[in-house]
Amino acid sequence: MLRMNYDELITLATDVGCLLLANGAEIYRVEESMQRIFRAYGVHTGEIFAIPTCINVTIVTPQGKPVTLIRRIPVRGTNLDRVERGNALCRRICSERPDFKTVRREISMIEHRPVFGLGFQIVMFALVAFFFTLFFGGDFSDAVCSMFCGAVIKIVCHYMNKFNANPFFVNIVASFAAAAMVMCAAQFDMALNIDKVIIGALMNLVPGIAITSFMRDIIAGDLMAGLIRFTESMLVATAIAIGAGIALTLSRMIWGV
Amino acid sequence: MTDFTPCIWAFLACIPFGAVMNLRGKTLLFASLGGGIGWFFYLLCNPLHNDIMQYFIAMIAISVYSEIMARLFKMPVTGFLLAAMLPMVPGGGIYYTMEYCVIGNNQMFIETGLHTLGIAGALAMGTLLVSSLVRLWHIITEEKKI
Numbered sequence: 001m002l003r004m005n006y007d008e009l010i011t012l013a014t015d016v017g018c019l020l021l022a023n024g025a026e027i028y029r030v031e032e033s034m035q036r037i038f039r040a041y042g043v044h045t046g047e048i049f050a051i052p053t054c055i056n057v058t059i060v061t062p063q064g065k066p067v068t069l070i071r072r073i074p075v076r077g078t079n080l081d082r083v084e085r086g087n088a089l090c091r092r093i094c095s096e097r098p099d100f101k102t103v104r105r106e107i108s109m110i111e112h113r114p115v116f117g118l119g120f121q122i123v124m125f126a127l128v129a130f131f132f133t134l135f136f137g138g139d140f141s142d143a144v145c146s147m148f149c150g151a152v153i154k155i156v157c158h159y160m161n162k163f164n165a166n167p168f169f170v171n172i173v174a175s176f177a178a179a180a181m182v183m184c185a186a187q188f189d190m191a192l193n194i195d196k197v198i199i200g201a202l203m204n205l206v207p208g209i210a211i212t213s214f215m216r217d218i219i220a221g222d223l224m225a226g227l228i229r230f231t232e233s234m235l236v237a238t239a240i241a242i243g244a245g246i247a248l249t250l251s252r253m254i255w256g257v
Numbered sequence: 258m259t260d261f262t263p264c265i266w267a268f269l270a271c272i273p274f275g276a277v278m279n280l281r282g283k284t285l286l287f288a289s290l291g292g293g294i295g296w297f298f299y300l301l302c303n304p305l306h307n308d309i310m311q312y313f314i315a316m317i318a319i320s321v322y323s324e325i326m327a328r329l330f331k332m333p334v335t336g337f338l339l340a341a342m343l344p345m346v347p348g349g350g351i352y353y354t355m356e357y358c359v360i361g362n363n364q365m366f367i368e369t370g371l372h373t374l375g376i377a378g379a380l381a382m383g384t385l386l387v388s389s390l391v392r393l394w395h396i397i398t399e400e401k402k403i
Contacts, residue, residue, distance in 0.1 A: 024278075026335060080336040081279035087333055115279060124273035131270030135263050135296075136349060199352045203270075206348045213335070215381040219389055241355035248359050 004041060006061045008100050010069050013037045015107050016093075017048070017055050018071055020086045024078035026213055027051070028220035033090040040094045051225045052076065052232075085110045118158060125154035125204050133200030142197045145185050149178040149201035168239050171205055175243030178202060183251035198244060205240050207233040259300045267344040268293030275340035284336060287326050291341025295319040299345075309372075309379045316345060316383025324391050338384065347376040 017034045021027075031048045038046035038059060045060040053076075058068040089106050092098070116124070129150025133143040153174045160170040178201040186192045214229035271289035280288055299315035323337035350373030357366035 024335070024339075025333065029333065029335075078339070079279045080333075080339070081281055084284075084332050084336065116276065121277055124277045127273035128270055128277070131266050131273075132344075132348075135266035135270055135344060137263075195352060195356070199349050202352065203343070203346070203348045204274075206346050206351065211346065211377055211380065213339075215384055216335075216388065219385050237351050241351055241358070244352065245355045245359050248356065252359075 004061075005100070006043070006059065006065075006067050009038070009041055009043065010057055010059055010067050012100055012103055012107075013046075014055055014057055014069050014071050015104075016086060016090060017050065017057075018073060019107060019110060020083055020090075021050060021052065021055065022073050022076050023082040023086070024076065024080065024213070025083045025086070026220065027217050027222040027225040029087070030055070031222075033087070036094050037090065040097050051222075052228050079115065081113060082110055085113065118154075121158075122151050122154045126151040128204050129153075129201040131200075132203040133196050136196050136199050138193050138196030138200060141189070142193050143200070145182065145189075145192060146197045146200040149181050149197065150204055152181060153178050153201060153204050168235055171236055171239035172243040172246075175202055175205060175240045176247050177243075179244040179247030180250070183247055183255075186251075187255060202240055202244065205236065207236040210236065259303050261297065261300060264293045264297045264300070267296040271340050271343055274343050278336075278339065280336055280340060284330060284332060285340070287330070288323075288337045288340035291319050291322045291326070291337055292344050294322055295341055296344050309375050312345060312376050313379040313383050316342065316380045317387055319345070320384050320387035324387065334388070342380065342384075345380055347373045350376055 013034045016037060017030045020030045020033060027050050030050045034048050034050075034055075034057065035046055038044070043059050043061070047058045049056045053073055055071045055073070056068070057070075058066055060066045089103075089110065092106075093103060126147045127150070129146040130143045133146040134140075138146070156174040156177050157170055160173060165173075179198050182192070182194055182197045182201070185197075186194050210229050210233035214226045214233060217223075217229060218226035268289050271292035272285065275285045275288050295315045295318055298318040299311045302311045302314050305311055319341045320338065323334050323341055326337050327334040350369060354366060354369045354373055357363075357369055
């Protein structure tokens with residue numbers, strides 16, 4: 001067997017780990033996948049430490065030389081399609097041990113898989129708000145009003161993210177915008193169930209993802225990662241409450257309702 | 258007689274949410290179905306008159322469903338779980354807590370806040386229980402093979 005390029009191996013494994021982590025996979029999945037890749041290529045000394053914002057890897061080559069790589073993950077999102085493909089790629093690497101070039105091509109192919117456009121996402125956010133308002137017991141006119149709020153949330157998030165605003169602030173503004181819209185609408189239509197409409201629209205922002213994955217991380221023994229995600233979910237929840245709270249207080253001051 | 262229409266709304270609400278997270282095709286459909294099933298179990302346990310317990314049972318139902326679906330489709334459990342648990346997330350709790358805070362009703366504020374935390378805890382316990390058991394089962398069956 002020809003001599004292994006360990007620098008290349010560690011970069012590649014970290015790329016796969018990064019792909020999984022940045023798109024919302026659990027920590028244990030990331031660490032296990034990377035470990036398996038190392039084993040597939042005959043390195044049994046891989047030490048991996050991953051938290052949601054960073055991956056640290058060290059492997060020791062058979063010559064006894066340690067190689068380390070640290071990769072920060074600045075932007076995280078949820079793209080389960082990519083997690084799924086990354087997972088499948090990892091399985092393939094373990095069973096077939098393709099050469100590095102093929103793996104690299106596969107990774108970039110996964111990274112370039114199409115995501116839904118802004119227009120489609122706005123419609124989806126609107127629909128989420130629409131159905132959740134009905135779900136929480138609002139009537140049809142509430143749901144229609146909520147639909148517009150959902151769309152506004154996505155638009156606000158999109159443009160604020162474009163300017164790299166921090167997530168805490170983005171959530172405050174988005175939740176404020178939605179709640180303010182509802183309060184204005186309520187001035188014209190007194191029959192509106194304000195609470196149902198706002199809750200429905202805000203379900204788009206609620207940190208359900210963070211709540212589940214923090215629990216799953218803690219179960220798997222990644223306490224550090226779990227704590228980070230827990231803090232994250234608390235921050236998002238607080239931000240949502242602050243944003244909507246400001247809108248409610250303002251409307252009380254202006255219209256006295 | 259309990260009204261089961263919210264199950265349908267839960268199912269329909271999960272579809273666009275799953276789509277935002279880039280779930281596709283059959284996975285999206287079955288993950289959303291999990292949302293409906295979860296709320297069905299929640300309503301089914303209405304006679305308990307204890308919504309934290311109801312959330313707990315519904316979450317167990319969702320987790321079991323997600324684990325089964327993940328095995329069937331050979332995909333990570335997370336995808337199914339994330340989409341299906343959305344209707345369970347205490348968005349209402351967060352909102353009402355905030356509202357009491359704004360009005361200045363401190364007693365209700367603390368009460369609702371703690372209740373919301375309780376719900377989040379129940380959800381977490383539900384997933385914890387199921388995925389720990391699944392892991393245990395995995396380890397035992399693999400030891401048998403060796």
